[in-house]
Amino acid sequence: MMDARIDEIRKQLTAKGFKLTAQREETVKVLLENEDNHLTTEEIYMIVKNRVAEIGIATVYRTLELLKELHVIEKVNFGDGVYRFDLRRKNQAHFHHHLICTECGAVQEILEDWLLPLENRVLLEFGFTVEDHRLDFQGVCHSCKAKHTSEECKAVS
Amino acid sequence: MMDARIDEIRKQLTAKGFKLTAQREETVKVLLENEDNHLTTEEIYMIVKNRVAEIGIATVYRTLELLKELHVIEKVNFGDGVYRFDLRRKNQAHFHHHLICTECGAVQEILEDWLLPLENRVLLEFGFTVEDHRLDFQGVCHSCKAKHTSEECKAVS
DNA sequence: TATTTAATGATAATAATTATAAATAAGAAA
DNA sequence: TTTCTTATTTATAATTATTATCATTAAATA
Known part of the structure; x- marks a missing residue:
């Protein structure tokens, strides 16, 4: 089920000339695994870094920005000074x-x-x-x- | 009408042991004059500075924080990276x-x-x-x- | 008036984000 | 496959918004 969702996102990316790199895929996975949380960029970065140690935080920022453009995620601000990200659920x-x-x-x-x-x-x-x-x-x-x-x-x- | 609103805010402040200093009063005036806009701290600072040249931006930050505590204004974030302020209207x-x-x-x-x-x-x-x-x-x-x-x-x- | 406390201004520090530039990876063309 | 082109990444510098510090000033109180 997660794989299907990732494939879908891969298609959305390639359709616009982007690639689903290992870094991007891992970031997407973290978002999928935390569908119920509202993680900050920093939090996402920390989790991804445990799996792909050589990733830089700038890549996470860029990936999240890209996913936002594709309407895969939402950038929200609950007023505590940081942005959080929220996956748009399928069929919703x-x-x-x-x-x-x-x-x-x-x-x-x-x-x-x-x-x-x-x-x-x-x-x-x-x-x-x-x-x-x-x-x-x-x-x-x-x-x-x-x-x-x-x-x-x-x-x- | 504006004076009445300012008096009201002065009372709210003094009731909690704060003072309505010249800097604070000028900041409140700017908010009242821009009830329909959603100004950023920077914008508010620029306008106030034209009238009270020696004001520092830290004071504006502090005043806005204080007015937020008193529920005179609201701190909003439309997702463009800065906070904006919005006066709560009377009787509302x-x-x-x-x-x-x-x-x-x-x-x-x-x-x-x-x-x-x-x-x-x-x-x-x-x-x-x-x-x-x-x-x-x-x-x-x-x-x-x-x-x-x-x-x-x-x-x- | 003297004393205490609140508030301010200038500036340093912090935190989040963005920009830059060299290095790397991936895909397309030869 | 090798070369070429372009996208992407990493590391780091720069920027931006905000907060903290601290000496100074203003106001209120005794």
């Missing part, structure tokens, strides 16, 4: 939504697209044709709330 | 939505809050309590589309 045109916990920093994803009605409204009210979107919610996640209540219980007892 | 609890044109770069705002139903859904389905949100749409704005059609007309004639 839209960029998924995020629930960012302001207490523990956990990022949960909503895979379903909740914005189609709003995009229609944007077209009608503003004459703006939406090509992509981004929706993040900041707040307190389920487990942090659970932590609070248990702490309150302790405080009372 | 939520952070407004953005329509970002990928052709001309214009950023239009939706002031109305369209996300309340979705925030309720997030609570029900994920047990996640939303404190804030961010919604950006990328696409083609009305005037860029108009440009296209006129160019197509020229091409035909």
